[in-house]
Amino acid sequence: MQSNGEILLDDNFFMPIDSGSIRASSALYLKNKEFIKEIKNGKINYQNNYFEFLNGAIEKNSNKITLSEGSAFIQERNLLMNYQSLSGALDKTLVFQNAKLSSCNDPLRGWEINAKEIIINNESSRGQIKNLSLKIFDTTILRLPYFPFPATTERLSGFLEPEISMTSDGLDLFLPYFWVLSSKSDLTIAPRIVNERGDGIESNLRYVTSASNSNFFDMLFFPKDKVFDEDYPGLDSDRWAFKLKEKREVSNFYTKINWAKSSDAMIALDLPSSLAKIANQREHYLIQSLAAGINLKNFSLDISHQGHQSLNPFINTGYVKKPAINFQYSKQESFLNYFFNINYADFDIDQSNDYLFINPNQQLTTGQRFIYEFGSEIHQKVEQLNISLITSLIYKDYELDEIKNKDHSKSIPSIQLKVSSLLKRSYEEKVSFINPELIYQKTKFRNQSKDPIFDLHPRNSSIIETYNNHYFFGDDRVPDTEALIGKLKWQLRHSNNRRYSLELIKRNELKPSQVLNSMMGYSIGKDNQVGTSLAFDDQNLGVFFNANYSQKRNEIVFGRGGIEINLPSIKISVSRNFQRNIPLLNLNNKLDYGEFSIEKIMPNGYKLLAGFSEDLDSNKTLDSYFGLGFENCCIAIKLYASDKRLSKYSFPHEQIAEWNNENWEKMIAIENKSRINFEFELKGLMGSRDKINQFFSNKFVNL
Numbered sequence: 001m002q003s004n005g006e007i008l009l010d011d012n013f014f015m016p017i018d019s020g021s022i023r024a025s026s027a028l029y030l031k032n033k034e035f036i037k038e039i040k041n042g043k044i045n046y047q048n049n050y051f052e053f054l055n056g057a058i059e060k061n062s063n064k065i066t067l068s069e070g071s072a073f074i075q076e077r078n079l080l081m082n083y084q085s086l087s088g089a090l091d092k093t094l095v096f097q098n099a100k101l102s103s104c105n106d107p108l109r110g111w112e113i114n115a116k117e118i119i120i121n122n123e124s125s126r127g128q129i130k131n132l133s134l135k136i137f138d139t140t141i142l143r144l145p146y147f148p149f150p151a152t153t154e155r156l157s158g159f160l161e162p163e164i165s166m167t168s169d170g171l172d173l174f175l176p177y178f179w180v181l182s183s184k185s186d187l188t189i190a191p192r193i194v195n196e197r198g199d200g201i202e203s204n205l206r207y208v209t210s211a212s213n214s215n216f217f218d219m220l221f222f223p224k225d226k227v228f229d230e231d232y233p234g235l236d237s238d239r240w241a242f243k244l245k246e247k248r249e250v251s252n253f254y255t256k257i258n259w260a261k262s263s264d265a266m267i268a269l270d271l272p273s274s275l276a277k278i279a280n281q282r283e284h285y286l287i288q289s290l291a292a293g294i295n296l297k298n299f300s301l302d303i304s305h306q307g308h309q310s311l312n313p314f315i316n317t318g319y320v321k322k323p324a325i326n327f328q329y330s331k332q333e334s335f336l337n338y339f340f341n342i343n344y345a346d347f348d349i350d351q352s353n354d355y356l357f358i359n360p361n362q363q364l365t366t367g368q369r370f371i372y373e374f375g376s377e378i379h380q381k382v383e384q385l386n387i388s389l390i391t392s393l394i395y396k397d398y399e400l401d402e403i404k405n406k407d408h409s410k411s412i413p414s415i416q417l418k419v420s421s422l423l424k425r426s427y428e429e430k431v432s433f434i435n436p437e438l439i440y441q442k443t444k445f446r447n448q449s450k451d452p453i454f455d456l457h458p459r460n461s462s463i464i465e466t467y468n469n470h471y472f473f474g475d476d477r478v479p480d481t482e483a484l485i486g487k488l489k490w491q492l493r494h495s496n497n498r499r500y501s502l503e504l505i506k507r508n509e510l511k512p513s514q515v516l517n518s519m520m521g522y523s524i525g526k527d528n529q530v531g532t533s534l535a536f537d538d539q540n541l542g543v544f545f546n547a548n549y550s551q552k553r554n555e556i557v558f559g560r561g562g563i564e565i566n567l568p569s570i571k572i573s574v575s576r577n578f579q580r581n582i583p584l585l586n587l588n589n590k591l592d593y594g595e596f597s598i599e600k601i602m603p604n605g606y607k608l609l610a611g612f613s614e615d616l617d618s619n620k621t622l623d624s625y626f627g628l629g630f631e632n633c634c635i636a637i638k639l640y641a642s643d644k645r646l647s648k649y650s651f652p653h654e655q656i657a658e659w660n661n662e663n664w665e666k667m668i669a670i671e672n673k674s675r676i677n678f679e680f681e682l683k684g685l686m687g688s689r690d691k692i693n694q695f696f697s698n699k700f701v702n703l
Contacts, residue, residue, distance in 0.1 A: 218276040309350075
């Protein structure tokens with residue numbers, strides 16, 4: 001002890017402090033002030049954080065420190081810092097001067113920030129970096145005057161990693177900020193700059209109303225889109241879109257909102273977003289629906305407003321239901337089930353949208369539609385046979401505006417008799433099933449040619465999926481049919497999750513459908529069709545094949561097949577989809593697509609993603625993409641290039657005249673898009689955007 005009361009500490013002393021300890025080669029200790037100064041070659045452990053320094057001082061009571069020429073490790077964020085000086089309080093705010101920051105043991109193989117000042121507030125768990133330059137792989141790529149970051153791994157507000165893209169519209173820069181609103185809600189706001197289009201903003205609000213209901217409100221706004229203004233002068237160049245999806249439940253009552261709207265039909269093509277989930281580039285319309293209802297044991301009731309906005313600039317948005325009322329009642333008694341449904345809808349013309357290429361002054365019928373359906377279903381088991389008989393009566397009635405004394409009431413009876421069986425055989429490690437079915441179905445003809453069509457559109461699928469006679473979405477046409485259907489399905493399941501299945505269907509139409517012939521404008525006659533479905537899958541391989549053959553046309557009218565290989569280091573998917581007789585297109589038109597995708601995990605942290613979608617009928621590549629990623633313990637980098645092209649089909653002559661062929665060519669030329677995305681994550685510094693942008697999971701969906 002010295003004469004002034006200072007105690008000399010040497011020989012690599014050790015001293016505990018509140019929530020930590022200090023170790024150094026030497027120091028002076030003022031016991032009456034609980035102050036340690038002139039610390040040489042010191043090391044401080046404090047709440048799992050670690051500090052090394054050449055010179056320093058610390059007040060034990062307040063945890064205030066002054067350190068120089070040292071390094072620090074912030075464990076929760078796995079951050080390493082070298083600093084010239086450090087001041088502040090260990091449990092409050094720390095200020096690092098002339099510092100280097102990284103989460104990499106070797107910054108040359110990752111990232112490093114050089115900053116004039118770094119501030120970490122341990123009370124708010126937030127950090128600030130001032131006058132910084134960012135190096136990736138020892139190359140400076142960015143300089144900023146200021147950058148905030150979260151100093152904890154807990155759910156906390158802060159910037160997420162940016163997204164940089166080179167597109168057909170030039171540089172596209174996207175910088176999201178994540179804001180925690182409460183334990184059940186958060187908001188992400190992202191300024192966005194597209195070089196040739198201008199500046200905009202996007203947002204994503206997420207909130208939870210119950211354990212099973214996650215809701216969101218997404219918004220995109222681009223004022224004065226320069227490219228859109230040049231391509232379509234005369235239209236408002238302020239472009240925007242939003243989508244609200246919400247469900248709330250109280251006991252047996254519920255409310256649902258699924259409402260999306262955009263300034264124009266092509267915003268999803270022009271401004272694709274990894275944040276706002278309003279629509280992807282393959283969606284055809286935006287849903288606009290409000291609903292409230294109740295579900296009880298035997299019946300349900302819901303009241304809704306239903307509409308949509310077309311995302312095809314050549315297709316009219318059409319009708320809106322305001323309101324639609326659905327009532328369903330069913331009762332199960334032993335082998336008998338009977339039901340009663342009421343569907344009411346008031347159809348009006350949706351006047352809320354701008355029309356780019358079509359005439360908005362189309363003469364559309366408006367009015368009310370009533371549909372009543374009564375029916376029963378009898379089930380009976382006779383030894384190995386399951387027998388069911390379904391009978392129903394559909395009564396349709398229309399009350400049309402400005403059309404009086406028209407016969408729009410129809411009663412349409414139908415019947416379906418099904419005989420089936422399920423045979424099971426077990427082996428040592430596998431089990432097989434055989435399921436034969438024989439079905440007779442008949443729906444009576446009623447002339448519906450004078451009835452309006454409000455919400456009808458066809459199901460484009462194979463006989464395997466529509467053997468139950470459901471040709472359409474919507475209720476304005478009920479086709480008359482009489483058919484005999486035979487079905488055989490075989491399955492084999494192994495204990496190692498390997499499965500095989502084979503399904504065969506033969507459908508013989510006993511007479512042609514007058515309703516379908518009237519809709520097509522020509523007689524297609526009765527047809528006999530054969531459908532088949534094959535599938536195999538295990539942990540590493542999946543194979544599927546569906547096909548439909550028409551004996552009358554002597555050709556395959558539907559085909560779909562694919563192979564999926566899933567190995568630890570590689571995933572490969574190949575698929576093809578083929579279909580003839582598309583109702584929207586000409587009689588001789590067809591759709592024929594092929595797709596290929598590959599994901600490859602390579603050595604040293606690299607990952608490859610590539611694929612394309614090909615229109616085999618026109619030999620045109622519609623979508624192609626290539627992605628390369630690198631990830632190690634401290635950095636993730638993603639580079640993604642994509643190209644999207646549109647195909648032109650031969651539409652019926654009346655549609656060509658309405659749409660104007662020149663406009664169709666112009667839209668295709670404008671909307672062919674290419675883009676290159678660059679994203680990076682500085683681990684330890686930025687919040688991960690996995691919850692928003694699943695970069696390597698956005699494979700193309702099989703057509």
